[in-house]
Amino acid sequence: MNHYFEIKDLKLSFKTYEGKKRVLDIEHLAFNKGEAYGLIGESGAGKTVLALTILKLLATPPALVESGQILFNGEDLLSKSENDMRLIRGKKISMIFQDPMSTLNPVFTVGEQLRQVIQHNRGVTKKEAHRMALETIDLVKLPDAKNLINKYPHELSGGQRQRIIIAIALSCGAELLIADEPTRNLDVTIQAGILKLIAELQRDLKVSVLFIANNPGLVSAVCNSVAILHQGKIVEKGTVREVLRQPVHPYTAALLSAIPRNKHEKIDLKKLMASGEAAGNGGCSYYSQCLKRQHKCQQTSPALQLINGSHFAACHLGVERSELNECSSLASKIS
Ligand SMILES: Nc1ncnc2c1ncn2[C@@H]1O[C@H](COP(=O)(O)OP(=O)(O)OP(=O)(O)O)[C@@H](O)[C@H]1O
Ligand SMILES: [Mg+2]
Numbered sequence: 001m002n003h004y005f006e007i008k009d010l011k012l013s014f015k016t017y018e019g020k021k022r023v024l025d026i027e028h029l030a031f032n033k034g035e036a037y038g039l040i041g042e043s044g045a046g047k048t049v050l051a052l053t054i055l056k057l058l059a060t061p062p063a064l065v066e067s068g069q070i071l072f073n074g075e076d077l078l079s080k081s082e083n084d085m086r087l088i089r090g091k092k093i094s095m096i097f098q099d100p101m102s103t104l105n106p107v108f109t110v111g112e113q114l115r116q117v118i119q120h121n122r123g124v125t126k127k128e129a130h131r132m133a134l135e136t137i138d139l140v141k142l143p144d145a146k147n148l149i150n151k152y153p154h155e156l157s158g159g160q161r162q163r164i165i166i167a168i169a170l171s172c173g174a175e176l177l178i179a180d181e182p183t184r185n186l187d188v189t190i191q192a193g194i195l196k197l198i199a200e201l202q203r204d205l206k207v208s209v210l211f212i213a214n215n216p217g218l219v220s221a222v223c224n225s226v227a228i229l230h231q232g233k234i235v236e237k238g239t240v241r242e243v244l245r246q247p248v249h250p251y252t253a254a255l256l257s258a259i260p261r262n263k264h265e266k267i268d269l270k271k272l273m274a275s276g277e278a279a280g281n282g283g284c285s286y287y288s289q290c291l292k293r294q295h296k297c298q299q300t301s302p303a304l305q306l307i308n309g310s311h312f313a314a315c316h317l318g319v320e321r322s323e324l325n326e327c328s329s330l331a332s333k334i335s
Contacts, residue, residue, distance in 0.1 A: 002074055003030035004208065005037075005176065010068030012053060012232075015061050023049050024232040026068070027304055027314075031225060033175075036202050036209040038219030038240065040255065041229030047212045048098055050229075051178045054210075055095060056085050072176070090121050094174035096165055096182045103165050104153040110137075110164045111149030114171055121172040136167040141197060159190035166197065176208045177201075183218060195221045216244050216255055225310070228252045231285040234304065236318075238311035248313035250292045284315070292317060 012024040024046050031037040041047050052058045054070055054077060070077040072093065080088070097103045105113060114133035119126065130149075137145035140163040153161055162182060169177055179198060183191040199222050202209050211222050219226050220240050227237040228251065236249040247253045254273055260266075273289040284301040287293050294316060304312040312318075 003071070004033040004035075004073065005210075006030040006069075006071040008069045008071070010053070010070065011066040012049065012068075013064050013066060015064060020064070022232065024053065026050070026232070026234055029227050029234060029237065031208065031210075033208055034202070034206045035225065036199070036211055036223040038223035038226035039210060039212045039229055040214065040216055040219055040226060042214055042255075044231075045214075045229045046232040047214075047229060048180055049232075051095060051180050051210070051212060054178060055089055055093060056080065056082075090117065090169075090172045090174060092174060093176045093178065094169035094172070095178040096162075096169050096180060098180040098184060103168075104161060106153055109150050109152055110156070114149070114164070114168055117168050118171050132171065136171045137164070139170065139201075140164070140167045142167075157190075158186050159193060162186065162190075162194055163197065166194075166201070170201065170205070170207070174207070176210065178210045178212070180212045181214065182211075183213075191218070192221075198222055215259070216252075217259055220244055228255070233285060233314065235286065235315065236311075236313045237304070238307075238309065242307075242309060242311035246311075248307055248311070248318045249286075249315045250290045250317070251286045252313075254289070254291070 007026050007029040009028070010024055010026040011022065013020045013022045039047055039050070049058065053063070053065070056077065065078055068078065072088075077085070077088070104110070111130070111133055114136060115126065115129040118124065118129040118132050122129070122132070124132065133149060134145045137148060142148055142160060142163050148160075156164065166182070182198065183194050186194065195218060198209060198211070201207055202222070209222065211219060213219050223240055225238065226240050226243050227234045228243065228249065229235070230251050236243055236247065236252045243252060244256065247256060273291065276288045278288045280298060282301065283299055284290065284293070284297040287297050290297065297316060302314055302316060302318070304314045305318045307313055307318050
């Protein structure tokens with residue numbers, strides 16, 4: 001089956017003074033047009049590196065793609081030239097960068113910044129770009145666009161700035177939006193507004209979204225499917241219901257347990273992660289922190305294994321769970 005977006009066997013390293021450092025090792029990740037796909041992982045997991053690799057925005061070297069394909073509408077982005085990528089960035093795939101403050105230029109009004117992007121990508125007149133800029137501000141549900149367009153970034157609140165960044169990302173008709181932690185550094189109520197906006201844009205404009213976050217709660221508000229990234233590897237993936245309601249990988253379980261269920265709950269760190277030595281070569285990357293580690297995890301780390309439906313996990317516990325599922329489905333067929 002051909003997917004709208006698909007990553008196959010992507011291996012990426014950085015050249016460092018200490019040698020080559022593997023940062024991404026993604027076996028498989030795919031989603032369909034119009035879908036909102038979540039990517040969750042702790043700080044340093046490789047989320048931003050992956051987003052930048054999709055848009056070919058990493059400097060090579062130090063980054064080095066060792067193998068793999070990133071297929072978008074059936075075409076491999078990794079084999080595209082810089083000229084081809086210029087026609088894709090903004091027009092087909094857009095990105096909301098992690099740090100909203102550094103995305104906007106402080107010396108231009110938001111209107112000038114929107115107009116420049118629209119004129120550059122769509123080749124329209126200044127007047128037409130101005131009209132389209134006003135329309136895009138309406139699209140991200142910011143009131144009084146005519147007044148707002150003349151303001152400088154520092155005159156806007158954090159939430160307003162983030163909406164302008166989303167407006168810029170969508171201003172050239174991109175069909176895939178990569179949102180790299182778009183609500184980081186925003187307070188909870190503003191966060192909720194931005195999440196609602198992204199969900200509405202995805203539904204109304206049929207934009208596909210790759211939504212990156214370190215908090216599973218944010219992903220479940222926007223996405224249908226999700227992948228969990230740990231040290232550059234996808235350790236679990238499936239629908240939000242499968243992965244976040246019935247996690248198999250202890251890392252996913254730990255991420256979920258780190259969210260307090262009410263304001264009185266105190267998180268017991270001992271129940272969140274173990275401590276110990278890292279596994280050897282070929283062993284599981286989560287071994288040292290895993291509360292359910294077994295002796296075999298030190299030597300081998302299974303590839304993503306089908307658990308049930310579209311639920312996959314790369315864990316020996318998953319292998320056991322999928323064998324159990326197979327037995328029970330066989331038993332139900334017999335009885
Ligand atoms: N230019 C570089 N050279 C060497 N290593 C790098 C370089 N850029 C990123 N890395 C490493 O790649 C890994 C992944 O970084 P990345 O920024 O993708 O993490 P992240 O998951 O986005 O984290 P956060 O949630 O904090 O944004 C980190 O270990 C980082 O140190
Ligand atoms: Mg990041």
